[in-house]
Amino acid sequence: MFELNDKVALVTGSARGLGQAIALKLAEAGADLALCDLNAEWLEETAEKVKAMGRRAECYGVNVAEGESVTAGVKAIEKDFGKIDILVNNAGITKDGLLMRMSEDDWDAVLNVNLKGTFLCTKAVTRGMMKKRSGTIVNIASVIGLMGNAGQANYAASKGGVISFSKTVGKELASRNVRCNAVAPGFIRTAMTEALDEEVQNKMKELIPLNRFGEPEDVANVVLFLASDASAYVTGQVISTCGGMVM
Numbered sequence: 001m002f003e004l005n006d007k008v009a010l011v012t013g014s015a016r017g018l019g020q021a022i023a024l025k026l027a028e029a030g031a032d033l034a035l036c037d038l039n040a041e042w043l044e045e046t047a048e049k050v051k052a053m054g055r056r057a058e059c060y061g062v063n064v065a066e067g068e069s070v071t072a073g074v075k076a077i078e079k080d081f082g083k084i085d086i087l088v089n090n091a092g093i094t095k096d097g098l099l100m101r102m103s104e105d106d107w108d109a110v111l112n113v114n115l116k117g118t119f120l121c122t123k124a125v126t127r128g129m130m131k132k133r134s135g136t137i138v139n140i141a142s143v144i145g146l147m148g149n150a151g152q153a154n155y156a157a158s159k160g161g162v163i164s165f166s167k168t169v170g171k172e173l174a175s176r177n178v179r180c181n182a183v184a185p186g187f188i189r190t191a192m193t194e195a196l197d198e199e200v201q202n203k204m205k206e207l208i209p210l211n212r213f214g215e216p217e218d219v220a221n222v223v224l225f226l227a228s229d230a231s232a233y234v235t236g237q238v239i240s241t242c243g244g245m246v247m
């Protein structure tokens with residue numbers, strides 16, 4: 001049902017964290033992987049794990065916030081693999097701070113990676129997907145994009161933007177059989193969240209009805225569903241993987 005044999009998946013920010021878990025989940029289902037991160041060498045660990053599953057993995061140094069870097073990366077991937085069937089826009093950063101103290105640079109940095117990066121990568125793969133009249137795009141948003149969060153104006157705006165962007169792309173590309181959906185993770189255990197102090201972590205836990213933090217695999221499972229034909233009739237949707245934090 002979640003079989004991805006002969007599919008080529010591009011996962012951004014796949015050197016670690018959710019991106020690595022997503023890449024491994026797609027490989028487990030049979031996909032070959034084009035792995036992208038700021039530095040190609042950082043991707044070696046993910047690539048080795050994908051190869052150990054018997055799937056092909058190639059590494060590309062791509063800065064998703066820069067148009068030229070994205071165009072060159074996607075061109076190289078299409079040349080190496082012949083096509084891209086699945087795009088997972090996962091690369092993302094935080095630069096938290098209360099609005100009154102948030103610098104313009106911190107605003108721009110987060111919007112450029114999280115929102116502009118999603119736009120650039122989606123645009124770059126769209127021509128190929130439209131031409132072959134199939135493809136699926138999964139954008140990693142956040143529950144913060146749905147509910148807001150004090151101290152994360154830049155991050156919340158970027159992820160809210162990713163959600164409305166996903167709905168728009170879903171509408172624009174549906175007639176070419178290209179689907180676009182968003183996943184909105186809650187509090188998932190990765191380097192990004194382990195950096196938060198214990199008091200903040202405990203407060204967050206109280207807000208989660210399922211009473212535990214998520215694991216990267218909880219998100220990867222939903223991405224696999226959205227990447228596969230099991231979700232063939234699903235586009236423009238947002239699925240929260242947050243233990244019920246947002247209902």
Ligand SMILES: NC(=O)c1ccc[n+]([C@@H]2O[C@H](COP(=O)([O-])OP(=O)(O)OC[C@H]3O[C@@H](n4cnc5c(N)ncnc54)[C@H](O)[C@@H]3O)[C@@H](O)[C@H]2O)c1
Nearest residue numbers: 013015017018038063064090091092142185187188190192
């Ligand atoms: N961890 C969570 O609880 C959580 C919750 C909600 C949403 N998310 C989202 O999930 C995604 C992954 O988060 P994570 O926790 O695994 O983060 P992470 O910091 O562990 O990993 C992010 C990866 O993206 C890469 N990256 C950063 N900027 C990039 C750029 N400009 N170009 C290419 N790659 C870049 C990093 O090098 C890193 O490998 C992000 O979009 C994040 O906003 C995470």
